[in-house]
Amino acid sequence: MKKCEYCAKEISYHEMYCCDECQDQANKFYEMREKFQKPFSVINGIFVIAIGICIFLYSFLRDVGAIGASVSLIILGIMYFFLPFPPEIMIHKYKLKKSVKITKIIAAVIFALGIIVLILYLTKVI
Ligand SMILES: [Zn+2]
Structure with missing residues (x-):
């Protein structure tokens, strides 16, 4: 059966x-x-790379690494929430409405992860 796109x-x-x-x-x-x-692709590219660099830096520049990674996660989470552009393969499988919803949930998880990393850093756990 065909489904509404x-x-x-x-x-x-x-x-x-x-x-x-x-x-x-x-x-x-x-x-x-x-x-x-x-702009989505550019910001996405910059901050995904930034997270990689910050994880690398963390071993010898703890402050820069932890703050950089958490801020990057928070920014990406906010962007994915307001610009929820799911990949085509997901749209094809779940159709648009559900794909956007899933993307927003993932955005909230990424945002929360950024906050958790920041809290762990500020409380000196990491
Ligand atoms: Zn419909």
Whole structure:
């Protein structure tokens, strides 16, 4: 059975969306992704690399490593939450609505991880 590209409700073969609202929501998503894809990729690239560098630095520059990694995680978490652009493979599997929801949950986890690293650093656990 074919499914609505937005909410994954079952639809007939000649449709793409189950209703106008789903089509509107999907259009809004693709417009937003079109608009922010570039800054998203740049910021994503910078902070993913920054996390790697900070983990490396941590062994001899504890402060820079711990603060850098936690701040990078917090920034990425916030960005993924407000610009939840799931990978195509996920959209294909879960359709748009659920993929965006999963991405926001992952964003919240990354944000929380950043806060935890910061708390562990400030309380001198790490
Ligand atoms: Zn739908």
